[in-house]
Amino acid sequence: MIVKDIFREMGNHASCLLIPALLFLTCSFPYHTMGEPDRPVIGAEEYVRILPYGFTIPARIDTGAATTSLDARNMCVEDSIVTFTLPPKWGGATITAPIVDWRYIRTSGSRERRPVIELELCIASRKLRARVNLNDRSGMRYPMLIGRNVITGNFLVDISRSYSNSPKTEDTEVDR
Structure with a gap:
């Protein structure tokens, strides 16, 4: 018996079997074969270079924060240049960078105007250029917060993981 004969014998009941079968076949393909790009999975906390x-x-x-933020101490803004230091615990280096934008960031109960710079970051196996707002995060547990502007399109997040990737810094192009 060929498929045509089977459907003829089953009559209207053929669609009752065909639709679930097609749904099963469609849903059983692995997610990445449906066009999902290869993105590293990162945890709730990661090291960033x-x-x-x-x-x-x-x-x-x-994933709830729109933008990425870095702990910047002793900030000094002159014209469109900002100079700041990282906390001593994290290197204490002085960094000078051009300000590419100013953003109003909502915090608990207020809005702050912060300078935004571009930095090259390495997270897991990805090197990328990201816009980062500068803020004194001395009252926070982490000196850096990675927001959706870096996560989206670059990483998958598994909040059950922590520090599951170390930054790789091979000589590769920076994703822009």
């Missing part, structure tokens, strides 16, 4: 300075700092991965 700030390039080209080479400092590695812990960061909180926060």
Whole structure:
């Protein structure tokens, strides 16, 4: 018996079997074969290397935060240039960078205007250029918060993991 004969004998009941079968076949393909790009899975906390300075700092991965934020102490803004230092515990280096934007960031109960710079970051196996707002995070547990502007399109987040990847810094192109 061929398929055509089977459907003829089953009559209207053929669609009752065909639809679930097609749904099963469609849903049983692995997720990555349906066009999902290969993205590293990162945890709720990861180490981030700030390039080209080479400092590695812990960061909180926060899918609820729109933007990425870095602990910047002793900030001094002149024209469109900002100079700041990282906390001593994380290298204490002085960094000078052009301000590419100013953003109003909502915090608990208020809005703050913060300078935004571009940094090259290495997270897990990815090197990328990211916009980072600067803020004194001395009252926070992590010196860096990675927001959706870095996560989206680059990483998958598994909150059950922590520090599951170390930053790889092979000589590869920085994703822009």
